[in-house]
Amino acid sequence: MPKPAAAESLRRGARRARAPVARLLALVGLALLVLEIGPGHAQVKLLPTEEAFRFSARALDARTVEANFAVADGYYLYRDKLRFSAGTPAVTVGTVELPAGKVKDDQFFGKVETYRDRVVVRLPLENTAAGQSVTVRADSQGCADVGVCYPPNVQSVTLTMPQPGGPSGPLIDANPPKKRWFN
Amino acid sequence: MNQESSRPSSRSRWVAYVLSALVALALGLYAFRLLPEPAPGSRDSGPLLAVSLPDADGHPQSLSQWRGRLLVVNFWATWCAPCREEMPMFVRAQAAYGAKGLQFVGIAVDDAVKVRQFANEIGLNYPALIGGYGAMELSKSLGNSVMALPFTIVIGPKGDVVLTQLGPVRAAQLERLVADFL
Numbered sequence: 001m002p003k004p005a006a007a008e009s010l011r012r013g014a015r016r017a018r019a020p021v022a023r024l025l026a027l028v029g030l031a032l033l034v035l036e037i038g039p040g041h042a043q044v045k046l047l048p049t050e051e052a053f054r055f056s057a058r059a060l061d062a063r064t065v066e067a068n069f070a071v072a073d074g075y076y077l078y079r080d081k082l083r084f085s086a087g088t089p090a091v092t093v094g095t096v097e098l099p100a101g102k103v104k105d106d107q108f109f110g111k112v113e114t115y116r117d118r119v120v121v122r123l124p125l126e127n128t129a130a131g132q133s134v135t136v137r138a139d140s141q142g143c144a145d146v147g148v149c150y151p152p153n154v155q156s157v158t159l160t161m162p163q164p165g166g167p168s169g170p171l172i173d174a175n176p177p178k179k180r181w182f183n
Numbered sequence: 184m185n186q187e188s189s190r191p192s193s194r195s196r197w198v199a200y201v202l203s204a205l206v207a208l209a210l211g212l213y214a215f216r217l218l219p220e221p222a223p224g225s226r227d228s229g230p231l232l233a234v235s236l237p238d239a240d241g242h243p244q245s246l247s248q249w250r251g252r253l254l255v256v257n258f259w260a261t262w263c264a265p266c267r268e269e270m271p272m273f274v275r276a277q278a279a280y281g282a283k284g285l286q287f288v289g290i291a292v293d294d295a296v297k298v299r300q301f302a303n304e305i306g307l308n309y310p311a312l313i314g315g316y317g318a319m320e321l322s323k324s325l326g327n328s329v330m331a332l333p334f335t336i337v338i339g340p341k342g343d344v345v346l347t348q349l350g351p352v353r354a355a356q357l358e359r360l361v362a363d364f365l
Contacts, residue, residue, distance in 0.1 A: 046329045046349065108267045141262065147351045148331040149263040151292060151319055 046144060047072055050175040055138045055155040059169035060122075062130040062161045067138060068171070069119040076104075077142035079113035084123050087135035087156055094124035114142075130163045138174070228338040231256060231325060236290065236312035239299045244312055251340055252286040253364045257352075258314070258322045258334040260292040261301045266333040269351045270305055276357050277309045283365045284340065290314045290321070292332060339364050 046052075054070040067084060071077055079101040084093050098121060101113030128134055137156040143149035155174035162169050235245040246256065257273065259266035270289075277287045287309035291298045295313045302311050314321065319330050326347045327334040337346035337360055346360065 046331055048329045049331075106264055108264055143264065144331070147265040147268075148333065148349060149260075149265060150329075150331050151260065151316065152262070 046146070046148060047075070049142075049150040049153045050155060052144065052150065053077055053140055053142050053153070053155075055140070055157065055174040056171050057123075057136050057138075057157045057159060057174075058171040059134070059159045059161050061168070062132075062164060063125050063128055065123040065125060065134075065136055065159060067121045067123055067136065069115065069138070069140065071116050071118065071142070073117075074145045075142055076102075076114040076116050076145070077119065077140050079115060081139070081141035081152065082115075082119075082121075083139040084121065085137045085139070086125065087137045088133070090127045091132075091134055092126045093136075094126050096121060096123055125161075128161050130161055130166075132161045134159055134161055226344050228336075228342050228344050231336060231338065231344075232342070234321065236314055236318070237295075239295050239302060239311050239313060241295070244310055246288065249286045249288065250342065252284045253280075253340055253360060254338040255285070255287045255352075255357075255360075256290060256336045256338070257287060258290050258292060258318060258327070258332055260332055261297040262293070263332040265351050267301070267305075269333060270307070272352075272354055272357070274305060274308055276361075280361050280365060281308075283361070285361060285365060288312060290318050292316060292318045292322075 052072045052075045054072075055068070056070070057065050057067045060066050069077060069082075079098055082098060084096055086093050099115075099119065101115050104112050104114045106112050123136065125134065135156050135158045137154055139152060139154050141150065141152040157172045157174045159169055159172055232247045232250060233245075235243050238244050246254070255273070257266075257270075259270065261267070273287045273289075276285060289307070289309065289311040291311055291313055292315065293313070294315065298311050298313060301307075319327075322332075322334045323330050325334075325336055327349060329349070331349060333349075333351060335346065335348045335352050336344060339345040345364070346356070348356075
């Protein structure tokens with residue numbers, strides 16, 4: 001009959017023997033987990049272009065519109081493919097200053113600037129009037145990091161130009177999210 | 184049992200529980216992935232083989248002329264960097280396995296001038312059909328629900344769709360297809 005000290009050392013020995021197996025199992029598990037959620041996994045779920053690059057805008061005053069692009073995580077827009085125009089007769093978009101993008105060294109297109117997360121652009125409109133309903137169109141093109149690109153896309157919003165001295169208009173989504181949990 | 188020996192043992196038991204949970208989770212996820220995925224597109228190649236589009240020189244080409252070959256139909260565009268990236272591999276595969284029955288066909292969501300220019304640039308050795316934006320709608324009807332590029336459909340020699348893929352095709356996938364069907 002082993003003494004208590006010897007029994008303890010036997011138990012410890014058994015624990016030591018089990019430890020490598022547990023460690024190996026844990027490693028296999030973690031490796032599978034990394035493979036499962038890691039990059040390079042084929043057939044990932046991709047967003048439709050309007051959800052990957054969500055366009056919205058609001059009228060700041062009777063002659064200025066603020067255009068926004070919310071770019072989903074893992075997606076990017078090309079700066080040189082971004083264009084804004086007015087879809088209302090006689091109204092035109094003046095000179096637009098696009099913010100600097102992140103420079104990407106593309107194997108084929110050379111140095112290109114891209115936007116991620118959020119882009120905000122001020123659009124000076126010409127020939128607008130307070131209270132007028134104006135449609136603003138945004139042409140954009142972007143890709144997802146997983147290695148797919150979306151064709152050039154046009155999204156538009158229709159805004160009511162505010163009265164002089166009045167508050168800015170509300171932010172209007174070109175493609176409102178389909179699922180709304182509130183309101 | 185005294186305090187010193189019970190503490191490490193309960194800690195290691197706790198660690199073991201967490202590790203087992205992680206292993207179980209990972210095995211579960213892995214097993215889930217091994218389940219057959221529902222095919223995003225149809226298994227019937229009929230609608231695709233019925234398509235006829237002009238090539239870069241303006242001559243109409245029907246996809247049905249390549250029936251019986253291992254046909255890789257690749258939707259692409261010159262404005263799509265990942266498309267341009269994978270095409271040199273297609274050129275090499277066409278050269279290596281064309282005689283055995285592999286046939287690539289590109290359908291460009293683009294115009295003929297840009298397609299011809301890029302085809303010359305990479306020495307394209309398979310037909311490049313001009314689909315314009317309509318090709319995007321065609322690819323949607325074939326399973327490209329988000330309408331992004333590249334999108335590739337492979338039709339086996341017996342006429343069934345054997346691969347529908349959004350995103351670049353890997354060399355290993357091509358090798359597997361060649362090994363399985365040619």
